[in-house]
Amino acid sequence: MNSRNLSTRAYVSAAFFVALAFAIRLAxxxxxxxxxxxxxxVLAVLASAVMHGRGPALLAVALSTVAGLWAFIEPHYELxxxxxxxxxxxxxxxxTCIGVMILTERLRHAQAAELIAQAKAQVGALRYEALINSxxxxxxxxxxxxxxxxxxxxxxxxxVNPSFERQVGLVDxxxxxxxxxxxxxxxxxxxxxxxxxxxxxxxxFESGSEALGRWFDVYAxxxxxxxxxxxxxxxxxxxxxxxxxxxxxxxNRDLEKLVEERTRRLEQTVDDLDAFAYTVSHDLRAPLxxxxxxxxxxxxxxxxxxxxxxxxxATRIYMAAERxxxxxxxxxxxxxxxxxxxxxxxxxxxxxxxxxxxxxAAMISAEQATVVVERPMPAVxxxxxxxxxxxxxxxxxxxxxxxxxxxxxxxLRTQTRGERVCLYVEDEGIGIEDEFRxxxxxxxxxxxGQEHYTGTGxxxxxxxxxxxxxxGAAGVDPRDGGGSRFWVELAAGKADRPERKPQ
Amino acid sequence: xxxxxxxxxxxxxxxxxxxxxHAFGKATIANPIEVSADGxxxxxxxxxxxxxxxxxxxxxxxxxxxxxxxxxxxxxxxxRANPLSQTWPVVVLTSxxxxxxxxxxxxxxxxxxxxxxxxxxxxxxxxRTLRSYWIVLNRTAE
Numbered sequence: 001m002n003s004r005n006l007s008t009r010a011y012v013s014a015a016f017f018v019a020l021a022f023a024i025r026l027a028x029x030x031x032x033x034x035x036x037x038x039x040x041x042v043l044a045v046l047a048s049a050v051m052h053g054r055g056p057a058l059l060a061v062a063l064s065t066v067a068g069l070w071a072f073i074e075p076h077y078e079l080x081x082x083x084x085x086x087x088x089x090x091x092x093x094x095x096t097c098i099g100v101m102i103l104t105e106r107l108r109h110a111q112a113a114e115l116i117a118q119a120k121a122q123v124g125a126l127r128y129e130a131l132i133n134s135x136x137x138x139x140x141x142x143x144x145x146x147x148x149x150x151x152x153x154x155x156x157x158x159x160v161n162p163s164f165e166r167q168v169g170l171v172d173x174x175x176x177x178x179x180x181x182x183x184x185x186x187x188x189x190x191x192x193x194x195x196x197x198x199x200x201x202x203x204x205f206e207s208g209s210e211a212l213g214r215w216f217d218v219y220a221x222x223x224x225x226x227x228x229x230x231x232x233x234x235x236x237x238x239x240x241x242x243x244x245x246x247x248x249x250x251x252n253r254d255l256e257k258l259v260e261e262r263t264r265r266l267e268q269t270v271d272d273l274d275a276f277a278y279t280v281s282h283d284l285r286a287p288l289x290x291x292x293x294x295x296x297x298x299x300x301x302x303x304x305x306x307x308x309x310x311x312x313x314a315t316r317i318y319m320a321a322e323r324x325x326x327x328x329x330x331x332x333x334x335x336x337x338x339x340x341x342x343x344x345x346x347x348x349x350x351x352x353x354x355x356x357x358x359x360x361a362a363m364i365s366a367e368q369a370t371v372v373v374e375r376p377m378p379a380v381x382x383x384x385x386x387x388x389x390x391x392x393x394x395x396x397x398x399x400x401x402x403x404x405x406x407x408x409x410x411x412l413r414t415q416t417r418g419e420r421v422c423l424y425v426e427d428e429g430i431g432i433e434d435e436f437r438x439x440x441x442x443x444x445x446x447x448x449g450q451e452h453y454t455g456t457g458x459x460x461x462x463x464x465x466x467x468x469x470x471x472g473a474a475g476v477d478p479r480d481g482g483g484s485r486f487w488v489e490l491a492a493g494k495a496d497r498p499e500r501k502p503q
Numbered sequence: 504x505x506x507x508x509x510x511x512x513x514x515x516x517x518x519x520x521x522x523x524x525h526a527f528g529k530a531t532i533a534n535p536i537e538v539s540a541d542g543x544x545x546x547x548x549x550x551x552x553x554x555x556x557x558x559x560x561x562x563x564x565x566x567x568x569x570x571x572x573x574x575x576x577x578x579x580x581x582x583r584a585n586p587l588s589q590t591w592p593v594v595v596l597t598s599x600x601x602x603x604x605x606x607x608x609x610x611x612x613x614x615x616x617x618x619x620x621x622x623x624x625x626x627x628x629x630x631r632t633l634r635s636y637w638i639v640l641n642r643t644a645e
Contacts, residue, residue: 288621290518296623325621
């Protein structure tokens with residue numbers, strides 16, 4: 001809208017110039033010779049061309065031609081010299097106008113280009129200034145100086161931004177050479193900037209400077225400015241970050257050392273524990289054998305001298321010794337479970353159960369117990385000896401904890417859920433109250449006095465520990481209709497290579 | 504030289520030695536029993552007997568592992584190292600049930616490995632087994 005208004009005004013203005021020239025020509029008519037009818041009109045065209053450009057100038061030419069022909073050239077209807085003269089005048093006028101228009105057009109173009117370039121440069125400079133003055137990063141424009149061999153030997157700070165001083169710690173650097181400001185600066189800085197200036201490839205790197213006592217994150221970019229070998233260097237002081245990183249590394253090293261030290265001490269402790277367990281298994285049991293053996297000999301072979309009470313006491317001595325022996329053996333089994341490396345294989349659960357049943361045949365018949373095994377059973381992943389321990393402990397548990405006068409009835413069954421196998425040992429025994437259900441798997445946790453149900457209180461702890469060592473779990477639920485249902489969840493065995501041979 | 508070959512018991516614990524000897528008595532084993540209380544003297548005495556020749560071959564050597572001066576393993580090694588005694592029947596009788604000990608005893612050539620039971624019933628059972636397997640069988644084999 002605006003531009004159309006402008007051009008309309010330009011055309012009106014051109015018409016006005018022509019009208020003005022016409023009026024002046026009329027006014028000055030007598031003074032001007034008939035031979036130059038278009039003289040003043042050239043001025044109107046020139047003014048239009050200079051001020052408004054090609055379009056209005058063309059209008060001015062057209063109007064001038066019409067006005068000149070109409071007012072100042074008399075019509076001739078025959079081919080006379082005067083007519084030739086007028087035509088010549090008109091041609092000269094038009095040629096002049098075209099010349100004027102071409103020249104002014106060129107002039108206007110050149111002017112516009114220069115103006116645009118100037119404006120662009122100004123905007124660029126302003127932007128550049130605003131940018132480097134406002135950024136946190138340090139910036140310097142440096143000019144590299146090379147020796148005869150083409151090695152960068154120095155650089156001069158052509159320009160630095162306000163952040164430069166804070167980032168690099170150099171005051172009033174502008175215009176000075178870095179050799180002058182910082183004679184100790186490392187060679188690699190010259191090499192790097194020299195390479196940027198010569199190759200024209202920018203580079204980003206992190207480097208420390210001992211001379212400055214700082215670390216920098218640097219972006220060096222070639223600047224094809226007025227001088228050759230100018231490089232723009234944008235950088236951040238990353239000393240704090242570097243120090244933090246260094247600190248973290250140091251802390252990690254310390255931590256590793258600490259872990260090593262602790263591990264070593266832990267290994268020492270484990271070794272000590274092994275030695276302790278060995279001592280317990282050998283030396284603690286030795287006197288027990290004496291107590292048990294001699295008490296029994298006393299009772300069996302010296303019964304006469306002892307009398308009835310004496311015999312009863314001797315019996316209690318050797319029974320106590322046997323209990324203590326069982327306790328030591330269970331503790332050993334428990335501690336061995338924690339420290340021995342287990343070689344896990346695929347084991348047929350049925351063969352494990354068969355072996356446990358065979359081992360406990362005497363106990364089962366003594367208790368007049370019924371043991372039902374729901375076959376077939378799947379293979380599980382485990383170590384045979386450990387699985388035997390689990391099943392034996394659960395079986396003896398089920399045989400032991402029955403109400404007085406009841407015959408034990410035990411069911412062993414399995415359930416496969418995907419990759420897991422759950423072995424259930426169900427009894428119709430005395431059951432376990434809710435509040436004790438989680439506690440009975442702890443070492444030495446006993447719910448009953450020795451006089452009711454004998455035991456060391458380690459059996460179920462062994463079951464849980466053993467299940468965990470095999471990557472499984474153990475627990476107990478109440479059974480519908482009374483009694484308990486102990487369960488052990490294990491990984492299913494792989495069908496390909498079952499380990500059938502009993503150890 | 505007695506009519507029956509003797510049984511050698513290498514055992515440093517006097518109580519254990521007495522109980523084992525007692526159990527042998529109860530199991531009616533008539534072979535004389537010689538007790539060595541440390542590894543060093545056991546090696547010396549067994550060496551002497553090996554050099555004495557065929558007449559003095561022990562019916563059975565019962566060997567504890569944890570012994571003063573020389574361990575049971577060293578005694579076993581010495582017996583197996585001597586060509587004159589390398590076939591003698593050696594049964595390790597110890598309180599250790601550590602699998603490492605069992606494996607090592609077998610590697611060194613023990614004929615059997617038994618863990619000393621605390622219950623004397625079990626000890627008697629064990630001695631009876633020893634009699635029927637090692638002593639009776641060995642004698643009839645001669």
